[in-house]
Amino acid sequence: MAAKKKKSEKAARLAVADMRELTVEDLRGKLVEQRGELMTARLKHAVAQLENTSEIRAMRRQVARLATVLNDKEKRGL
Numbered sequence: 055m056a057a058k059k060k061k062s063e064k065a066a067r068l069a070v071a072d073m074r075e076l077t078v079e080d081l082r083g084k085l086v087e088q089r090g091e092l093m094t095a096r097l098k099h100a101v102a103q104l105e106n107t108s109e110i111r112a113m114r115r116q117v118a119r120l121a122t123v124l125n126d127k128e129k130r131g132l
Contacts, residue, residue, distance in 0.1 A: 067116055073123040081124040088117045 073081065092113040098104040 067112075068120075070119060070123065073120060074127075076123075078124065078127050081120060081127065085117065085120045085124060088113060088120060092117060 068076075068084070073084075076084070092110070095104055095110050095113055099107060099110060104110070
């Protein structure tokens with residue numbers, strides 16, 4: 055069952071090219087969503103309920119990617 059969950063989590067991650075196609079509002083929504091998931095993962099890690107701790111690193115990087123693309127779009131005025 056964990057393998058299916060892991061597969062669906064990877065599918066939920068967007069590639070940078072896909073992120074660049076989203077609108078600023080969509081990016082903001084995705085960023086809020088990812089930050090919430092990251093916070094949940096950190097809480098699970100603190101109480102030893104997180105099975106795969108490398109997920110935190112991947113989520114942190116995904117948040118950084120989203121923030122970078124969002125800042126780029128806002129500076130360009132797209």
